[in-house]
Amino acid sequence: MTALRLALTELRRIGASRVGRLALVAMVLVPSIYGGLYLYANDDPYGRLSEVPAALVVEDEGTTLTGGERLQVGDEVASTLLEKHTFDWARVDRDRADSGLRDGDYDLVLVLPRDFSSDLASSATNHPRQARLEIRTNDANNYLARTIANTLVSQVTASVAEQVSSTAASRFLEGFADIHAQVVDAADGARRLADGATKAASGAGGLADGADTLVDGQQQLASGADDLASGAGDLADGLGTLRSSTADLPAQTRQLADGARQVADGNEQVAAAGQRVAGAADALLGDLTQTRGRLADDLRAAGFSEDEVQTVLARVDTLSGPVTNANAEVQSTSADLDRLASGADRVADGAEQLASAAPALGSGIAQAADGSARLSSGADRLAAGQHDALDGARRLASGAHDLDDGLGDLSAGATKLSDGLATGADSIPDPSADQRRATAETIGSPVAVDRDAEAAAGSYGAGLAPFFMSLALWIGGFVLFTRMRALSGRALAAGQPAWRVSLGGWLGPALLGAAQAVVAFGVVALGVGIEVSHPVLLGLWMVFVSAAFLAVIHLLMARFGVVGQFLALVLMVLQLVSAGGTFPWQTLPGPLLPLHHVLPMSYAVDGVRRLMYGGPTAQLGLDVAVVGAWGVGALLLAALAARRAGTWTAARVKPELVA
Structure with missing residues (x-):
């Protein structure tokens, strides 16, 4: 009996009844149901944030700038938020916002305090103050609302900072223009001062000469005064x-x-x-x-x-x-x-x-x-x-x-x-009004981002798809072996070669796993609408990954029996936390990093990403090698497990755990 006939026999055994055939269909659909529904539910959650209830409290009293202009940033921020409709905003007072947050009417509250504008305007004074936004959440309503709210506040802060920076830069450049004009006037004044100083220096030279002449004359006068005093004395005596x-x-x-x-x-x-x-x-x-x-x-x-x-x-x-x-x-x-x-x-x-x-x-x-x-x-x-x-x-x-x-x-x-x-x-710069406006805008927002990705996921769901599609294939394989036998006891009793019995026990689930992979790929690509750069290659990759995963699960079931199901579940959990499917794998704790580099799901996720998003595929060779090595290694070890299973022991005749 060939391995293929063993696989078909096992499939006929399961599908012999109507319920069995329904079970086969259900098992084929498990990866699609798991991966497809999850990705469908999380395809674009940020695009539906406008349905999240949020309270906006504007207490900003505004302020008057030194130039007489009125600054009312709170109302401007509120108008921008209401126009963008990022959340389902309700502009209310603080008491209503507090009670609504407690009662679950609002998932978050954004408060612009009364001194918001005056604090922003203080950046142009000698005593600047940092303007503050109040963000309040209630994790009892929704934990992720806080994370989303923090992102929103960062955007609001950046927008306000850009506006304030542009205003401050505009005034700064106007000051440059004033300084330039004043320095030009000062230069003219200094030039006139230099001319006057030169003339004064010339006059001072004449003054010095005249003072020397005055000294000579004063000496003569002093001598004459002495003579006069002497003669006056003689006259007085006479x-x-x-x-x-x-x-x-x-x-x-x-x-x-x-x-x-x-x-x-x-x-x-x-x-x-x-x-x-x-x-x-x-x-x-x-x-x-x-x-x-x-x-x-x-x-x-x-x-x-x-x-x-x-x-x-x-x-x-x-x-x-x-x-x-x-x-x-x-x-x-x-x-x-x-x-x-x-x-x-x-x-x-x-x-x-x-x-x-x-x-x-x-x-x-x-x-x-x-x-x-x-x-x-x-x-x-x-x-x-x-x-x-x-x-x-x-x-x-x-x-x-x-x-x-x-x-x-x-x-x-x-x-x-x-x-x-x-x-x-x-x-000193002396920009024109248009130049000042352009420069102020550049200073207010100095960096423009040109986004160019080698490969890009179209949505949040597309970003999660590689991980959940790989996880769905493992779950699908796990479910298959809850109903299908890893090794045919009849074939073993009949003395069939261990490798043939092992291969036949894997081949049937592999055929169903291929069906699972094809259906799951169709649901994700067509049903959920996630765009795929290399659809044919991705479909083949998912079939390849499914076969490798089933080989691993088959090994565990063939070697450990019912305990193998538990081990397959534990191995799934280890791969779930170490595959780096949601966050970059470099953020994993140190003890989990070796698991990421060894376990096959890490490479399965990487392969799906490269084929789904496009971009360089050089790394794909390593993914194929590692996943293939796991699959081939598992099949070889399963053959050894089948050989061992051919020897009947008391434990096999009366096992402690029965499936």
């Missing part, structure tokens, strides 16, 4: 001496005036006497002349001859000569006496005037002495002040030179500042 020397001048001039008046009076009397003498002399001379004439007449009358008369007159003329001379002297002296009297009178008048002016002269000399003393004191102060002025002029000259040097440095620094500000102005 006037003091003159004052003391002329102290008796008024009295003396009075005495002089009185004596001069007496002299004048005496001279006047002398002149009067002289005038009288002169008159007498004139009269005498006239009398003498008259007498000479009368004498001549008398002599002529007496009969003297003319010669005699002349002789006598000659003798008389000899006598009248001295008289005439004396008269001339007297007249001359009288005239001198008149002049003397007149001069003495003028001298007396002058002496009187001098005597009258002497007190004023003495007072003037005293005043001049006092003034010269004050002049001397002032000259001393002037000399001291001039020396102070000289010191000040020297300090002014020193400061002027320092100012000249400092203004030179200022001019150089201002020029450097102007050049630096001009260079800095060129370095």
